Amino acid sequence: MSKRDYSLLGPDGARAVATGLAAAEWYHTDVPRKEMKALMQRSDAPAIRDTLLLFGLMAGFAGIGIYLWPSWYSAPFWLAYGVLYGSASDSRWHEAGHGTAFKTPWMNNALYEVASFMIMRNSATWRWSHARHHTDTYIVGRDPEIAIMRPPAFAKLIAAFFGLPDVAAFFPRMLYNAFIGVHPSEKTFVPESEWPKVVRVARISTAIYAATFALALWMGSILPLMVIGLPRLYGAWHHVMTGLLQHGGLADNVIDHRLNSRTVYMNPVSRFIYWNMNYHVEHHMFPMVPYHALPRLHAAIKHDLPAPNTSIAQAFAEMWPALKRQLASEEYFLKRDLPATAKPYREDFHLAALGAAPAAAE
Amino acid sequence: MTEWIDACATDDIDAEDLIRFDHGGATYAIYHAPDGDFFATAGKCTHEDVHLSNGLVMDYVIECPKHNGQFDYRTGEAKRAPVCVNLKTYPVKVEGGRVFIQVA
Numbered sequence: 001m002s003k004r005d006y007s008l009l010g011p012d013g014a015r016a017v018a019t020g021l022a023a024a025e026w027y028h029t030d031v032p033r034k035e036m037k038a039l040m041q042r043s044d045a046p047a048i049r050d051t052l053l054l055f056g057l058m059a060g061f062a063g064i065g066i067y068l069w070p071s072w073y074s075a076p077f078w079l080a081y082g083v084l085y086g087s088a089s090d091s092r093w094h095e096a097g098h099g100t101a102f103k104t105p106w107m108n109n110a111l112y113e114v115a116s117f118m119i120m121r122n123s124a125t126w127r128w129s130h131a132r133h134h135t136d137t138y139i140v141g142r143d144p145e146i147a148i149m150r151p152p153a154f155a156k157l158i159a160a161f162f163g164l165p166d167v168a169a170f171f172p173r174m175l176y177n178a179f180i181g182v183h184p185s186e187k188t189f190v191p192e193s194e195w196p197k198v199v200r201v202a203r204i205s206t207a208i209y210a211a212t213f214a215l216a217l218w219m220g221s222i223l224p225l226m227v228i229g230l231p232r233l234y235g236a237w238h239h240v241m242t243g244l245l246q247h248g249g250l251a252d253n254v255i256d257h258r259l260n261s262r263t264v265y266m267n268p269v270s271r272f273i274y275w276n277m278n279y280h281v282e283h284h285m286f287p288m289v290p291y292h293a294l295p296r297l298h299a300a301i302k303h304d305l306p307a308p309n310t311s312i313a314q315a316f317a318e319m320w321p322a323l324k325r326q327l328a329s330e331e332y333f334l335k336r337d338l339p340a341t342a343k344p345y346r347e348d349f350h351l352a353a354l355g356a357a358p359a360a361a362e
Numbered sequence: 363m364t365e366w367i368d369a370c371a372t373d374d375i376d377a378e379d380l381i382r383f384d385h386g387g388a389t390y391a392i393y394h395a396p397d398g399d400f401f402a403t404a405g406k407c408t409h410e411d412v413h414l415s416n417g418l419v420m421d422y423v424i425e426c427p428k429h430n431g432q433f434d435y436r437t438g439e440a441k442r443a444p445v446c447v448n449l450k451t452y453p454v455k456v457e458g459g460r461v462f463i464q465v466a
């Protein structure tokens with residue numbers, strides 16, 4: 001295959017559409033309807049508990065950090081606060097964006113707006129971009145959320161652990177949206193009815209950051225920015241660490257999430273921060289199942305999935321060498337064995353997408 | 363010409379659930395509301411080419427299994443992003459324990 005072109009308007013995307021790889025019917029493990037209905041049920045209680053815990057911990061850590069400021073003794077509290085602000089916000093943005101965090105819609109919407117602000121994503125714009133990731137997961141030229149392209153750009157990946165690429169992209173776009181309007185590229189995927197909201201959200205964010213900067217100047221201290229803004233940099237590492245594991249080193253251009261997504265068993269703290277998205281194959285196969293039911297879904301379908309990675313460290317030990325091999329060969333990817341109880345991988349589009357054979361008829 | 367089509371038995375669909383019904387080259391979704399009434403809509407989401415039958419019925423809302431878009435299945439109204447276009451609805455009648463839908 002020639003070099004991958006990740007542009008959404010490039011030849012790889014066009015070929016995916018032409019071969020039927022884009023918007024294809026993906027593989028799903030069979031789950032009886034009754035069982036799936038039970039797994040999909042929504043509930044307010046788990047997310048109310050977790051949300052109170054999250055914001056309670058944030059208030060506590062920030063309070064102690066402010067109290068001890070500017071002593072270095074405040075550092076551990078800022079690091080803890082930062083991870084909740086700059087990483088837990090990613091999983092809350094994600095789950096509330098799917099509408100599965102709470103049963104009650106206004107609760108989902110409220111968490112979604114707050115989490116979007118913390119993770120520095122315009123809540124109106126980003127609502128529309130994640131859908132494509134679910135339609136065409138890791139289809140080159142179709143999926144706008146491919147975190148690790150081939151060959152991997154290691155310097156950018158390392159910078160991402162400090163939030164740098166995201167923050168550098170966010171502020172110019174926020175100001176553009178606030179003062180000029182919706183960007184032409186956003187107009188291609190955000191419906192026109194939502195454009196005023198994009199601008200309104202950007203103006204509110206701009207006002208909050210301006211007030212925080214003004215307070216910092218008036219105080220002659222970066223303390224206000226330690227609470228709002230900077231934690232998106234010094235606390236980003238956890239969501240990048242877990243996010244890279246979602247699909248890194250695995251197949252692209254396939255229509256079976258078992259080939260392109262990774263489930264990793266994690267410690268309870270990381271699972272709280274990540275809101276159970278470590279069950280990533282399960283989430284992609286059945287995005288209607290709320291985060292709190294993913295362990296049950298995992299138990300129901302694990303006979304049909306490759307064995308999960310046993311820890312974050314073990315998953316990185318598997319992924320990192322694969323990424324290094326992709327520097328030399330873009331075609332290389334990890335293909336995990338399926339258990340004897342599983343149905344075989346669906347690979348019908350894979351070779352065609354690589355330009356090696358015609359697409360199998362559906 | 364419109365005609366009434368015998369789609370299923372009333373007890374083929376659990377309360378607060380739906381089934382897929384294919385007829386004449388088209389696909390429909392038939393709902394059993396929590397209050398016992400039956401409704402019918404087009405079978406596929408208006409966002410992408412996805413069958414709603416694997417989705418979740420919550421009260422009078424059907425949530426699409428692909429991106430969690432929602433419709434009121436009584437009126438077809440699109441209720442939650444990313445769906446923007448309403449769903450087509452079809453008249454339904456129940457006679458002798460059978461559910462009939464009127465299709466064009």
Ligand code: FES
Pocket residue numbers: 131407408409410411412426427428429430431432443444445
């Ligand atoms: S296909 Fe139904 S919401 Fe996207």
